[in-house]
Amino acid sequence: MGSLTQLDLPSNFLTGPIPSSLGNLSELQQLYLYSNNIFGSIPEELGLLRKLWVVQLLDNSLTGPIPTSIGKMVELSDLKLHINKLSGPIPTTIGNLTKLTTLALYLNELCGSIPPSFGNLAALSDLLLQENKLSGSIPSTIGTLTMITRLSLVMNELSGTFGYMAPELAYTMKVNEKCDVFSFGALTLEIIMGKHPEDLISSLSSPTITIGDLLLKDELDQRLSLPTNEAAGEVLSIAKIAIACLHTIPQSRPTMQQVSQELSTWKSHLPNTLHTITFGEVVDLRVSTI
Known part of the structure; x- marks a missing residue:
């Protein structure tokens, strides 16, 4: 199993927590566990998988915080954790994932502010944080993300502007000339x-x-x-x-x-x-x- 590069088990009625032993799959590049009945927290050991570039754990019943160790997966380009019950603040370490193009955390119970470190995500095209419990000012660094094509922050308690970014982009998720x-x-x-x-x-x-x-x-x-x-x-x-x-x-x-x-x-x-x-x-x- 140490040479496994892709774990593809979506929609299989899997139940129980994600085993921490998953961190032993050092060659893993793609992890698809979405649309199951997985519960419990995301193990910190996930951060040991430095070659991962896709993590899709959406549509489960995961709880607890997003582990800060996720920021160590520097090859990650696709992170989808939406439609769970994740709570706590968004880790600032996500700002280390400079190859990230999609970050979907919507429909969770995340709280606190959006980390200013998100401004480091220069390759990001999709930032979907709607329907959480986020609060505070929108960091101006969000407005520097020139590759954004879909942005949604609705149904939170956020305030402020988007730097250089048109405010309606957060609601329509459509980039056009007016933006x-x-x-x-x-x-x-x-x-x-x-x-x-x-x-x-x-x-x-x-x-x-x-x-x-x-x-x-x-x-x-x-x-x-x-x-x-x-x-x-x-x-x-x-x-x-x-x-x-x-x-x-x-x-x-x-x-x-x-x-x-x-x-x-x-x-x-x-x-x-x-x-x-x-x-x-x-x-x-x-x-x-x-």
Whole structure:
């Protein structure tokens, strides 16, 4: 058995716990035990299987925490533990799995926050954490996962924004041009502000927080002198475009073609001073000119 590379036993009415002796199968690369009646905890010994690249234990009755030793399986690309009764926090060590493309932990009883180490999962395309008991702020590192095509965090108690990622992606799980436009807007604001615009993005989407009276000049990169004359008009035009790209209604965001046209056209009618321009006026410009 020491040379076994694939253990494929799904939908076999298996019952009982996963034996810790599974950790002796040092050559194992694929583990399929889904859709059985397996209960008990996931053994820590699973982390000894450094050649595993597929682990599918979904649709069982597993309980207890996800073992931290999972973070040692550095070849892992497919981890599916959904539809169980797993509890406790998500291990930060999952952030070590840089080859991971699919992480499905939904329909469990996981609690605590999403580890910021998830930002290390550069290859991740599917992140499915819905229907748990997760809470706290969504780490901004989630927004750096450029390969994401399916993301679901619904039915948790999470708050915050998604960094460069369009917020609706967590609900629709569909990547489209409007998501790319949102990312462009967030990145553009970061460039002119000198910091990630997380608070500003949250304010734009909040019905209770107003930024209308906030001066644009106070949010620009304070390490640089305030632009004047033609440069001021250009900064205002860029801010207007970026704010338009962050519209909470995806259909109301411009297309990238419209963004390109706006960037290539000088707006001589825009003010050439930023001393008194508020974000409310920037938003009004967005509505009237894009």
